[in-house]
Amino acid sequence: MLKPHVWRPLFVVIGIVVLILLFRMVYVPSDFGVQERGYTFGYHRLSNEQEWKQFPGKYKDSNYCNDCHEEKVASLNASQHGMIPCENCHGAAMNHPENPEQLAIDRSRELCIRCHSRLYMPSSDRNDIPGILPAEHNVGIECSECHNPHNPSLEEM
Amino acid sequence: MKRRDFLKNTAVFVSGVSASVAALEWLDPQKVLASRSDLRWGFLVDTHKCVGCGFCVKACKVENDIPVEANVTRTWVERYVIKKDGKVLMDSPKGALNGFTSEDIDQNQSGMKKVADEEIAQAFFVPKLCNHCDTPACVQVCPVGATYQAADGVVLVDRKWCIGCGYCIMGCPYGVRFFHPIENVADKCTFCYHRISIGGGNTACAQACPFGARQIGNLRDPNDPVTKVVMNQRVGVLRDEYGTKPQVFYLGLNKEVH
Numbered sequence: 001m002l003k004p005h006v007w008r009p010l011f012v013v014i015g016i017v018v019l020i021l022l023f024r025m026v027y028v029p030s031d032f033g034v035q036e037r038g039y040t041f042g043y044h045r046l047s048n049e050q051e052w053k054q055f056p057g058k059y060k061d062s063n064y065c066n067d068c069h070e071e072k073v074a075s076l077n078a079s080q081h082g083m084i085p086c087e088n089c090h091g092a093a094m095n096h097p098e099n100p101e102q103l104a105i106d107r108s109r110e111l112c113i114r115c116h117s118r119l120y121m122p123s124s125d126r127n128d129i130p131g132i133l134p135a136e137h138n139v140g141i142e143c144s145e146c147h148n149p150h151n152p153s154l155e156e157m
Numbered sequence: 158m159k160r161r162d163f164l165k166n167t168a169v170f171v172s173g174v175s176a177s178v179a180a181l182e183w184l185d186p187q188k189v190l191a192s193r194s195d196l197r198w199g200f201l202v203d204t205h206k207c208v209g210c211g212f213c214v215k216a217c218k219v220e221n222d223i224p225v226e227a228n229v230t231r232t233w234v235e236r237y238v239i240k241k242d243g244k245v246l247m248d249s250p251k252g253a254l255n256g257f258t259s260e261d262i263d264q265n266q267s268g269m270k271k272v273a274d275e276e277i278a279q280a281f282f283v284p285k286l287c288n289h290c291d292t293p294a295c296v297q298v299c300p301v302g303a304t305y306q307a308a309d310g311v312v313l314v315d316r317k318w319c320i321g322c323g324y325c326i327m328g329c330p331y332g333v334r335f336f337h338p339i340e341n342v343a344d345k346c347t348f349c350y351h352r353i354s355i356g357g358g359n360t361a362c363a364q365a366c367p368f369g370a371r372q373i374g375n376l377r378d379p380n381d382p383v384t385k386v387v388m389n390q391r392v393g394v395l396r397d398e399y400g401t402k403p404q405v406f407y408l409g410l411n412k413e414v415h
Contacts, residue, residue: 036194036308041296044305048315055351058220059361084367088212092219114210114256120274123409124281125368126208134258 058092199376204409206370209282211256216365232286287346288403295325
């Protein structure tokens with residue numbers, strides 16, 4: 001038979017274990033457990049999937065622009081830069097036209113030279129894009145002062 | 158051996174075997190295949206089409222509230238320059254947030270290197286993102302069940318459960334995970350779960366790409382354009398030897414790319 005000086009601390013330990021188990025019951029949500037992908041890869045809180053689905057998006061896409069700016073989108077799609085989505089230069093639509101009411105257009109040289117800075121990339125389509133050397137080509141002025149951003153070839157202007 | 162013993166032994170053996178075989182579950186292959194989820198997200202990257210503009214990186218950061226100037230990103234683009242003498246130079250300035258605009262290649266301690274055009278044998282860009290592996294190492298190491306794989310294959314992080322121990326960041330062979338500087342939890346590409354989960358949705362990076370170098374698709378749908386390419390063309394994956402079964406497929410992958 002165990003003596004009281006052994007039993008007393010043992011009761012304390014058992015009490016702590018019971019408390020931890022009770023806390024776990026309250027704290028861990030009921031949808032936490034093994035889901036479709038099994039114990040190794042699918043052990044999670046199921047409602048978190050829904051939380052991620054409700055993450056607020058910022059970009060809409062060019063079809064969204066087309067809902068109001070139909071004529072502009074149609075004519076720009078036929079232009080040289082037609083493959084570039086509107087939001088790449090005009091900024092993410094977010095909740096435009098309510099918020100923001102006006103989108104901030106990026107007209108910087110830095111934006112244009114993302115593609116048009118000359119790099120020798122023989123195994124990439126980058127080589128097929130007309131390129132300039134940003135340090136030599138009309139330094140200090142915005143590209144849009146000479147080139148129409150939607151139809152940038154100077155011959156066709 | 159006597160005939161009696163032989164019959165006795167045979168009876169014992171047969172009943173023993175049938176008892177243990179009865180414990181096995183017989184699976185009907187058709188039923189097993191039918192119970193598979195009919196949605197599995199996969200990604201296709203065409204390295205020929207990528208021009209290194211970095212619009213994908215910028216769109217990803219804005220879309221997913223990743224601080225734009227912080228030195229972390231869910232997706233990035235690497236530049237590879239392979240010289241005629243076999244030397245390989247690689248860089249990814251700020252993860253290509255502002256694209257590749259300079260011929261100088263960042264070689265860390267050895268400074269910026271410029272390679273003359275006539276020395277270059279091959280040069281190309283490789284976009285990187287989470288591979289949403291079929292057997293993700295990052296998920297296996299999570300001690301609290303905060304990171305997991307959904308039924309459609311997407312690997313996500315539960316921000317309420319992550320304790321920030323960093324095991325997953327170490328466990329990922331592709332280095333796609335990082336600490337979110339504001340949320341203070343592990344963070345990674347979600348395949349824009351909020352966008353693809355609504356019908357006809359596309360990831361922010363794929364949508365921002367003017368050249369169609371990035372595409373997301375359902376690998377269980379044989380008519381999906383991504384699935385068709387993965388099945389019919391010569392695609393590669395990154396670090397196959399790790400056994401993580403990555404689900405981001407690359408067209409035009411070189412052995413120099415890891």
